[in-house]
Amino acid sequence: MRHDVSLSRFLALFSDILWEPGKHKGSCVSFVLEIEEIMNSHGLSEFNDDLIDFLVKEFRRRNNKNATINRKLSALYKLLRKAERNGVIKRVPAYVRLPEKNGRIRFFTTEEEHRFFNAMRERSEANYRLCVFLIDTGARIGEARGLKWNDVTDTKATFWITKSGRSRTVPLTLRAAKAAAKGKSTAGPFADIEYPKFLYDWNAVKKAVGLDSDKQVVPHILRHTCASRLVQSGIDLRRVQSFLGHQTIQMTLRYAHLATDDLDQCVIALEKYRSKNPREAAFA
Numbered sequence: 001m002r003h004d005v006s007l008s009r010f011l012a013l014f015s016d017i018l019w020e021p022g023k024h025k026g027s028c029v030s031f032v033l034e035i036e037e038i039m040n041s042h043g044l045s046e047f048n049d050d051l052i053d054f055l056v057k058e059f060r061r062r063n064n065k066n067a068t069i070n071r072k073l074s075a076l077y078k079l080l081r082k083a084e085r086n087g088v089i090k091r092v093p094a095y096v097r098l099p100e101k102n103g104r105i106r107f108f109t110t111e112e113e114h115r116f117f118n119a120m121r122e123r124s125e126a127n128y129r130l131c132v133f134l135i136d137t138g139a140r141i142g143e144a145r146g147l148k149w150n151d152v153t154d155t156k157a158t159f160w161i162t163k164s165g166r167s168r169t170v171p172l173t174l175r176a177a178k179a180a181a182k183g184k185s186t187a188g189p190f191a192d193i194e195y196p197k198f199l200y201d202w203n204a205v206k207k208a209v210g211l212d213s214d215k216q217v218v219p220h221i222l223r224h225t226c227a228s229r230l231v232q233s234g235i236d237l238r239r240v241q242s243f244l245g246h247q248t249i250q251m252t253l254r255y256a257h258l259a260t261d262d263l264d265q266c267v268i269a270l271e272k273y274r275s276k277n278p279r280e281a282a283f284a
Helices: 007-017 023-041 048-059 066-085 110-123 125-137 140-144 172-182 195-209 221-232 237-244 249-258 258-274
Strands: 156-159 166-170
Touching: 007 023, 007 066, 023 048, 023 066, 048 066, 110 125, 110 195, 125 140, 125 172, 125 195, 125 221, 140 195, 221 237, 221 249, 237 249
Parallel strands: none
Antiparallel strands: 156 166
8 A cells, every 4th residue: 555545644634633632533543543454454555445345344254233334434434535625535435334223222210310410419519510411411521521611601502522523502401501500610611520530430320329230321321311301202303313413313213212102193093094984894
């Protein structure tokens, strides 16, 4: 592979532009370097459709699930698209996103939230405030920690640092607004909360309330809980998508099965149809 068109070279040129510093950037860079290792070990040098097919087969040979393969190839595509726009390569190869299975989505019940939040508040008032804000806004931790005071009012918050790269503004519940307003840092409502310390406290509280054996009780459960409550309350999926900042409606559709009220309307429609058509067969 020529040095000037290697993935390492592309990372050196564009990674700081494409990804904010942090865990997500680290994962994307790691994915791209893994792909470069595969290309080098198999003598592959062209960024074409055959490369994508080979990568999918190789990742499956390594027992990667479709969701993992999609994340790895998404990082590659973002880098190659930037290289194409800058005239470094002529064409980005085609790729159809692989279908992903919808796993079980874990969210807090009201009782679990009450127990967990009370225990967190006893341990750390700052972390408690962050938890309240996250569960009522559906924000990611990085989005909340990246807020500046100018981004927050008594009624809304604007997230500029997002995973999708697109800013969004969401309205705030009363308790979310209070949680933000009580921040101590001059930089922003939650700027003084360090993620490693937050995660340490999270795991300690998780154990204290008897949830340590549940592997799905991670901080992201707060975002799942927000989405689940919106859908269960009858908010349509397009609004939920905008509220959470999902890039595609497919991501929001993971919560569609929770909209039981909408399905109840189907039964009402079927009963109404049968009442207007008495000759339809019916069981007594």
